Amino acid sequence: MQYLDLLVLRKALEWSRAGQRVWLCTVLATYGSAPRAPGSLLAATAGGEWIGSLSGGCVEDEFLERLAAGAFPEPCSLVRYGDGSDPHSQIRLPCGGVLEVLVENLPADCEVQAHLRELEGSLAGQRRLIREIRLPSGERRLQADSAQGPRVERQGDLLRLRVGAAQRLLLAGYSSVAQVCAQFAQSLGFEVVLCDPRDEVMQGVELPGVEIRRELPSEVIRLGGCHADTAVVALTHDPRIDDLAMIEAVRTEAFYIGVMGSKVTSSKRFERLCRVGGLTDVELSRIIAPIGLNLGSKTPAEIALAVLADILRVRNGLAREAI
Numbered sequence: 001m002q003y004l005d006l007l008v009l010r011k012a013l014e015w016s017r018a019g020q021r022v023w024l025c026t027v028l029a030t031y032g033s034a035p036r037a038p039g040s041l042l043a044a045t046a047g048g049e050w051i052g053s054l055s056g057g058c059v060e061d062e063f064l065e066r067l068a069a070g071a072f073p074e075p076c077s078l079v080r081y082g083d084g085s086d087p088h089s090q091i092r093l094p095c096g097g098v099l100e101v102l103v104e105n106l107p108a109d110c111e112v113q114a115h116l117r118e119l120e121g122s123l124a125g126q127r128r129l130i131r132e133i134r135l136p137s138g139e140r141r142l143q144a145d146s147a148q149g150p151r152v153e154r155q156g157d158l159l160r161l162r163v164g165a166a167q168r169l170l171l172a173g174y175s176s177v178a179q180v181c182a183q184f185a186q187s188l189g190f191e192v193v194l195c196d197p198r199d200e201v202m203q204g205v206e207l208p209g210v211e212i213r214r215e216l217p218s219e220v221i222r223l224g225g226c227h228a229d230t231a232v233v234a235l236t237h238d239p240r241i242d243d244l245a246m247i248e249a250v251r252t253e254a255f256y257i258g259v260m261g262s263k264v265t266s267s268k269r270f271e272r273l274c275r276v277g278g279l280t281d282v283e284l285s286r287i288i289a290p291i292g293l294n295l296g297s298k299t300p301a302e303i304a305l306a307v308l309a310d311i312l313r314v315r316n317g318l319a320r321e322a323i
Contacts, residue, residue, distance in 0.1 A: 004053065013117060015108075025104075046068070063079075104138060171195065232249040246273060246277075258292065
């Protein structure tokens with residue numbers, strides 16, 4: 001869905017360049033069942049043009065009706081949908097959920113367009129940003145983001161919104177665990193890339209929605225297949241695949257790097273990566289091995305669940321001790 005958000009920003013920038021005022025909406029929080037995650041975007045103009053999504057239907061319709069009637073003249077405002085707390089909105093979401101939405105009223109000026117261009121570049125994978133917005137003035141500031149954590153944070157009247165490329169899962173090699181990981185990751189909104197040059201392993205493999213690269217994972221990584229929102233996992237037990245992938249992955253900004261194996265296997269791998277691969281202690285410390293949370297996993301599905309849970313832990317900025 002982050003690709004949709006990229007389209008939202010591109011269209012908002014197009015409208016602004018054409019001299020139109022743009023209302024940019026950001027989902028800040030969801031309670032109960034809600035179809036769009038925090039950070040999701042919608043943009044609209046006073047003329048009724050719009051792009052993006054907040055809930056999948058009813059919220060968008062009411063927002064556009066209110067906008068056409070002259071609502072949201074402030075630089076920014078907060079709106080809650082679904083719980084009846086907003087006197088201007090009596091919407092009840094179908095699944096009983098609640099949405100809190102930031103609505104920004106953006107004039108068609110050079111400052112706004114420069115801001116939108118930065119956000120567009122961030123969602124396209126150029127660099128990760130923290131977008132700070134002061135309430136109720138709407139004052140905006142961008143700064144580089146080098147950490148992991150929630151997409152939306154609030155500190156008093158200051159909102160901090162994380163902006164970056166779509167989360168990517170790069171699977172270094174195919175296995176039964178990798179297959180389930182791919183399926184789990186897609187359901188969580190990850191872009192999934194599987195890299196494996198082995199004809200005997202890949203024969204008959206079908207993974208709808210997954211980008212399959214018949215190349216060594218290490219080569220894909222070396223040639224730019226990772227950005228700061230990429231998780232690299234090796235799940236094959238084949239050192240030719242796993243070790244080379246680890247050697248290249250630690251040289252990237254990937255936010256998660258992990259490889260499957262027991263404690264004994266992992267110890268031997270680390271010794272090998274140090275001796276043969278020339279990795280330093282700092283580089284080795286970036287590799288999570290054994291991979292995943294300790295859930296007592298045995299089956300491929302259980303191992304995949306432990307791996308994705310650990311990736312989400314890191315993405316959300318949580319220490320293992322906090323789990």
